[in-house]
Amino acid sequence: MNVQLIAYTQLSDSFKKQIQSDIQFEYNERAAIALTAIRTCYSPNPPSEILSLEGNKYFGNKATDGKSGTEADRLFRHITGSGHSSTLEHLNYTFAIEGVSRALMGQLTRHRHLSFSIQSQRYVRFGSEDRSGGFAYVTPPSVEKNKDVVVNYNDFGDTETVGEIYETLMKRLQSGYDDLRKGGVTAEDCRSILPNAATTNIVLTGNLRTLLEFYNKRKPGKGAQYEITELAEGIKSKIIEVDEWLTAYFEEK
Known part of the structure; x- marks a missing residue:
């Protein structure tokens, strides 16, 4: 099995130019998008101005809940912990999955809100x-x-x-x-x-909420068959390579 992350959600070039003069902090683009989505629900500011007006507060300060990371990480923990995980649906990841069995393909189709392009027999x-x-x-x-x-x-x-x-x-x-x-x-x-x-090749795209739900059902210890568990671990590792801030989300029980 070969699992490669081939695409993921990013800020547009025009938007990055728009906010660059206001940003005084380092940020991960997917985290910035998640912050924009979350704060849109609670802020009087328009979505296009949230990073410029609120980004320094959330990404520039340590978490006030005594845990690791920034205030943005604290906000992410609070929002997803309260069940508001729909805000994670704005983050998408696309994978090239090669050399997996048609049996695994059948198991994948049991998961909703994933998109597939599959090598045709x-x-x-x-x-x-x-x-x-x-x-x-x-x-x-x-x-x-x-x-x-x-x-x-x-x-x-x-x-x-x-x-x-x-x-x-x-x-x-x-x-x-x-x-x-x-x-x-x-x-x-x-x-x-x-x-x-018989093996097949798949291009798979899913939003973060769906991929986390997939991982939680197919990760080691959940009784899933070996091959789909290996795939779940592969997807997790590829996401964490580019978005280390999501490690805790995959470690939740």
Whole structure:
């Protein structure tokens, strides 16, 4: 699995020029947007002037609740703690997710308010002679763990290991896909025999509130399957790389 953050919400160049003479503090752009959204609900100032008029107060002073960070961090903790997390919906992150199983894709669709663009098994051909070189597949940890376990598969005492069974099945499916294609079956119909283990690539976009809800349901210890837990951790780490101020949000129980 490869997870890369490829885009995220930023202030427009024209807006940054507008506020630059008034700003006397260092700020993270996503935090600045969140502050603007939160204060819009409670401030008499127009949204376009909140950073200029109130930014120094919130980003330039230490938190007054005795916890870490600035007054902006205190405000974020207070607002989200009171359930006003809709203000986080203004922050969006887009990820390139590569080499995950179609089974994981099915699990992802159970989460609302995420946007997907998914590699098509109808238009991308997965024959051995195609540009793809055939379909790749994911091997689950339980298969890997038990790969040397011997299984009797008929009354004559013939045996195979778990690893051999799994790999043989994948090879047979690839061979069947190739043979169907040779027999004139279209790629969009050949995909019917591809397994849940077959890999796919996804571009995923979500707002921060949705991504936090996704992480809370799929993080380690929540009973989720290994692959989607790995994805949840990957998304978390990529967001924190650019927005360290959000670390505490992912650590909440």
